[in-house]
Amino acid sequence: MKLLYFAWLRERVGHGEESVALPVGITTVAELITWLRGRSPGHDMAFAHGRLVRCAVNEDFATPDTVITDRDEVAFFPPVTGG
Amino acid sequence: MKLLYFAWLRERVGHGEESVALPVGITTVAELITWLRGRSPGHDMAFAHGRLVRCAVNEDFATPDTVITDRDEVAFFPPVTGG
């Protein structure tokens, strides 16, 4: 699975992109976040304010219960501020 | 008094500008229009559809009961269509 991080999530995680093997039993965005928080203190800090984290699966906005598979591209980022 | 006509009022009157001496007793735009209709068949035709005639006195929009004097510039024109 390809993971992307943007803006302050990228800065807290320490990099903008990583590949992970999705553990068996993790099937939703919410479960993925819980698992990712254990990967490093940076990951834990990035997801500490869950209310401010947005997610896209394969370039479409997703919700905590969106189903994911090992072939998906999952991106995490703050609320957008363009324009 | 200076009178101005625009768009199809100008075409019906036959000219865009004329000077007239305001007769005694004529004190409002409505009275002026009634008097002007007697000046020529063109004037009469120009004011025949009164609902479509707009008026400005000294470059400000006016109404039939706006008071006028011999020193005013009075313009007649159709509803505006700019923009």
Place this chain on the structure above:
Amino acid sequence: MADPALIVVQSADFNVSDEIARLTAGRTDIGGIGSFIGVVRGTAGGRPITAMTLEHYPGMTERALSRIADQAITRFDLQGVTLIHRVGALAPGDNIVLVLACAPHRKAALDGTAFLIDWLKTRAPFWKKERFADGTEAWVDAREADDAAARLWGDLA
């Protein structure tokens, strides 16, 4: 505060980029610029037109446009306004009018732009005459929809 409205009535075309540059030159307090450009369409009531003539009431035009601009600046707290209206002979595809409004945030800039063009269409003394492909000419009728759009903003002082 210097007069922040530029009012121009001219037969020549305008360049939108140049006008934006003129409106915003040297400033870093502007967050958004709203704009509307009115263009001569090639048909009227389904009939092809070959030309349009814009007549106006010199003097009153500038006075009416200045008043509309001042109202918009006060109402929407605009940082600047540009109103350019062309007169004379135009062809299909030609620009007719340019409205620019700038403000710290986008809502004021966009609402100001809509207010300016709605009021210009009902209060500024311009008249359009269309020449059709068959050689006939006709003055454009005022649209009741334009009056309704302007009334939505309430009374103009």
Place this chain on the structure above:
Amino acid sequence: MADPALIVVQSADFNVSDEIARLTAGRTDIGGIGSFIGVVRGTAGGRPITAMTLEHYPGMTERALSRIADQAITRFDLQGVTLIHRVGALAPGDNIVLVLACAPHRKAALDGTAFLIDWLKTRAPFWKKERFADGTEAWVDAREADDAAARLWGDLA
């Protein structure tokens, strides 16, 4: 109908007149062009800023902008849309975003323009970081007012 939306994400500046010419070239069915330009302001929360960096999510950005443009074209029956958003390093006074929407009449062009910028601000994956005069940096917080503005248009499909 050919795809009437031009979507561009670039670091270079844009020229508004050139983009309008590109959008309207060879057409005589357009009556109005609405536009919005977002600009970097020199202060944030009252503090002077010296630079702004725009980050985005390549791929998803173009996808989100195309979807927003398609929605606007359908909803307001627009004849064409241009969306250009800059990324990278910008300075106060620099252009950030250009929205153009054209239609036979002004209401659709102006409403389409407002819809496009409201939705772009809440659905397109861009993030701004500001550098202050004292050397500190901060990511811009999303504004609740932007979400509220977008919600006024109802749900985006």
